[in-house]
Amino acid sequence: MCFNFQILEAEVPFETSVVIEGRRIIDIQFFIDQIKTLNNHNTATGCTFDNLNIIKERKDSLKSSFTFLCNMCNMQFQLFSTQSSAAKMDVNQGAVTGALMIGSGKSNLNELLASIDLLTITQFTYEKCHDEIATWWQLAAENSMQAAAQEETSKAISCGDVKDGIPVLTVIADCCWSERSYQTNYSAASGVADIIGYRTGKVLYIGVKNKYCVVCARAAVKSVLPASHKCFKNHTGSSTSMEQSVIVEGFKTSLARQNVIYGTLIADGDASTYKKIFESRPYPNYQVQKIECSNHLLRNYSGKIINLCKDTSIPLQERRFLTADRQKRLRTCWHGWHADAWPSNMLFVFEGHKI
Ligand SMILES: [Zn+2]
Ligand SMILES: [Zn+2]
DSSP states (O other), X not given: OOOOOEEOOSSOOOOOOOOOOSOOOOOHHHHHHHHHXXXXXXXXXXXXXXXXXXXXXXXXXXXXXXXXXXXXXXXXXXXXXXXXXXXXXXXXXXXXXXXXXXXXXXXXXXXXXXXXXXXXXXXXXXXXXXXXXXXXXXXXXXXXXXXXXXXXXXXXXXXXXXXXXXXXXXXXXXXXXXXXXXXXXXXXXXXXXXXXXXXXXXXXXXXXXXXXXXXXXXXXXXXXXXXXXXXXXXXXXXXXXXXXXXXXXXXXHHHXXXXXXXXXXXXXXXXXXXXXXXXXXXXXXXXOEEXXXXXHHHHHHHHHHHHHHHOTTSOHHHHTTSOHHHHHHHHHHHHTSOGGGSOXXXXXXXXXXXO
């Protein structure tokens, strides 16, 4: 077995041992094996681990290396808390990944680490690990989307959905923002939209749009040019147009990325996204179709029934007809109706009021 501990130098002057405080994260078997090897570091003098004193700890956020000095033979050794491996995340990368997975950040991560009496992670290391992880995730996401496209392609071909030799897929698309809109406030600074294969339920395309960058914004306030930076601002215009922008990009690049046509779009009742796709003409010989998403349609339907119940311009005795039980039955009734049967300009009327 090969260990990372190193003999630093021999015949050095005696140095005072230091007290190591707090707790450390270690690769347990790796650390024990290093100690075992150090126990027989000099058979000529018969030194053991008892003769070793820690004289220095070098910290790299959650990773440590300890320098030991033998009080018998004066040799120095270095032990590492964790093992480095190209095939595995190190402890710092693992901690940052954990923070990202739970929607946290450096401050929260350090509060947790400090509470356990572990070392904390520095700003520099956090940012470095964050960038590395982002690159890995981007690569993994791209590979996953390519595999999903292959799966969708096989299913489309087996169903005969092919146009001029190119598989034609049915896809679902939707968007969400960093801030809830409550159907009135569409001012979020970031939005993410994705395109999902209907037959596999797997993501085929995802895009993020930001209309705010703190470096650019601060420079604008001072009326100066921003310093060189990695700018995350990639969108101008309204927050609602982020959805159209990402989805249109997905359609326009599907042939080049995955050699497929996104032939039918299942989406919410908002016609603007489909209009933008239609105008962008992503496929020279194919016109994209649209199907209304039943979930969105029923949500809007239920929402409008609830609004009717609150509409004081309607006499109370009439609104009382819309009991909670009847609202549920109306929704269930519509759910049983096949989506293909819904006209695109569907209009419901209750007591003369449009729903
Ligand atoms: Zn020794
Ligand atoms: Zn910027």
